[in-house]
Amino acid sequence: MDVLSESRLSTELQELYLQNKEWMSHVLFLEDENRFFQKLFGQKLFVIGKSHTAKQINLISESLASLQEKTVNLKKLVIKHQHLLKGILKDTSQLIGLGLIEEHAAITKEIQELLLADRLMKSKLFLMVEGN
Template sequence: MENIANNQLSEELQELYLENKEWSSELSFLEDESRFFEKLFDNVISSAIDAAHISKLKFVSAILIHLKNKRIEIKALVLEHQAFLTSLLAKPGKMIGLELLDKNTLIMDEVKALFKESKLAKKELYQLTEEVIDQQKKDHLLTQSSNT
């Protein structure tokens, strides 16, 4: 196992720890944002949806559920990694292997992939919302014109 020299360890660990804390913060924001979108989706969009948009509604719902599960999994991984880094920082002079950096890179890739998927999901949700709003406007205009 290749090891990082002791004089580099503290600096590397501190950098990894701070990066890990940033991921944790970003995941917490994503969690808040997802909770908002779920409420919007469940309470507003779902109740206003017409038959033409049911399949897209199911698709977006499945995406939101997938992202929630993936976010929970990644957040647990990040918190576990953060606790491990904290324990390493508490023991100065301890040697670490390069597998720690590999694990850190793997977690970073997972976080980036989650944010990319989340961005695509928001795009789908925004598009569905716009379609539902446009349909509501059309229905409202038709109702108004038939009443006059």
């Protein structure tokens, strides 16, 4: 591999690493937001219960729990990926396989799906809370 190719690869790896750090900020935000929504839901539960069925309340509660679980799992994956990228950037002799790019693409997809699920759950929760 020539110097130009190694330089280009290093730049692309740095971009992946920076994107990974951005993912982590999204995940941390989702963790904080989920704690806030669970607290809000808990505080408004009595009022919500007056105008919503137990099934509706359980559905939101389960959605919040599921979102939290997905966020925790995604956080672990992002941390693992970040350590991998950091190691590759420090040790340029490490081989980089297609698996790294595939994992990166999979995490990107999971982040997008989690953000969408968060927005949908938030909308449902706000409708339920504001409806009272």
